[in-house]
Amino acid sequence: MKTKELETQIVESEKATKPARFEPFVGSTIIFAICLILTFLTVSQVKIFIETNQIEVPEVSTSFAVFYFLGAAILMGIILYLAPISILRLILKALFAFLFAWGVFVFAALYLPVIAALAIAVISGAFWFFQPRLWLHNLLMIFSLVSLSATMGPVFSPWAVSLLLGILSIYDLVAVGSGYMVWMVKQLSLSETVPAFLIPKNFKNWNMTFKQAGVMGILDEKTKERELSVLGGGDLGLPLILVTSVYFANGLPSAAIVALFVFIGLLLAYTIQIYILKGRPLPALPPTSLVSFIGLLIALLVTGQL
Numbered sequence: 001m002k003t004k005e006l007e008t009q010i011v012e013s014e015k016a017t018k019p020a021r022f023e024p025f026v027g028s029t030i031i032f033a034i035c036l037i038l039t040f041l042t043v044s045q046v047k048i049f050i051e052t053n054q055i056e057v058p059e060v061s062t063s064f065a066v067f068y069f070l071g072a073a074i075l076m077g078i079i080l081y082l083a084p085i086s087i088l089r090l091i092l093k094a095l096f097a098f099l100f101a102w103g104v105f106v107f108a109a110l111y112l113p114v115i116a117a118l119a120i121a122v123i124s125g126a127f128w129f130f131q132p133r134l135w136l137h138n139l140l141m142i143f144s145l146v147s148l149s150a151t152m153g154p155v156f157s158p159w160a161v162s163l164l165l166g167i168l169s170i171y172d173l174v175a176v177g178s179g180y181m182v183w184m185v186k187q188l189s190l191s192e193t194v195p196a197f198l199i200p201k202n203f204k205n206w207n208m209t210f211k212q213a214g215v216m217g218i219l220d221e222k223t224k225e226r227e228l229s230v231l232g233g234g235d236l237g238l239p240l241i242l243v244t245s246v247y248f249a250n251g252l253p254s255a256a257i258v259a260l261f262v263f264i265g266l267l268l269a270y271t272i273q274i275y276i277l278k279g280r281p282l283p284a285l286p287p288t289s290l291v292s293f294i295g296l297l298i299a300l301l302v303t304g305q306l
Helices: 002-017 023-052 062-082 085-109 114-130 134-155 158-177 180-190 203-207 233-250 252-276 285-302
Strands: 196-200 228-232
Touching: 023 134, 023 196, 023 228, 023 233, 023 252, 062 158, 062 180, 085 114, 085 134, 085 180, 114 134, 134 196, 134 203, 134 233, 158 180, 158 233, 158 285, 196 203, 196 233, 228 233, 233 252, 233 285, 252 285
Parallel strands: none
Antiparallel strands: 196 228
16 A cells, blocks of 8 residues: 555655646747738737828827826726626627627728628638637637737837836736736636636647537646647737837847747747646746847847937
8 A cells, every 4th residue: 555655656746846837838849930921910900000191199108007007907807806797708708709890900901891701700700709610710820919909009119018018927926926817817728718828738629619628627627637738819019019119110130030039938938837847837928038138139239220
């Protein structure tokens, strides 16, 4: 009996010291690459639209964006704590379906007639609402983040976005370290609404529905037993806003350099999580934001704009 207990302890010890799997980084890299390609295609069209119609783009203060984000996070936490899951599931699914449809519409409207773009957006949102699948969820997340970055990037200066990323990185560290972020993601997953990319370890699982993939219990399993890896939408979406902001303020070469450093920051985040934290939760925004800021400085130096 003691021998079996000893063997079990040894196995558990080996699991605890073994680095987490690296496959999620591959999926995240593919998603990030698609986001970048679509972002550069989209912002070029948005810039043409703004210049053609001589639209004066207002500049939004960083403080407003910070208070808005933090206020939304606190309000979401209060709602998730007080409201029954049965009610939340319907309301949040409808809200997410609307936001996903908005993202598709903004992107599609740049290339298609408004009616066609609206039809595609409504169909996409409705399909996600009634039959959410991993590939569709991730695809709609991509379109939503690309559309968000294309509309938010022009109204913020690169320095303002960098400051915003720094402040939100501190919030991210506190929220993850205190367990608040993990609790909020778990509550959202119970309502089948996760504002994050859900990356399966096996390629064949991309077509799974949320129920088949076990999204509602995504944080119940031990780290190394999970079949899904979670990458927060803000961890990619916010750096994409920086890339877009740099594009509008300083041009494509600077934006491309910053995009490269965003990728390096994402790689650094996964390296820390896999080899140092052994798969435990890590906010990807702090390392990504820090490396992105370094990339911004280098981009401005290389292009002679600093």
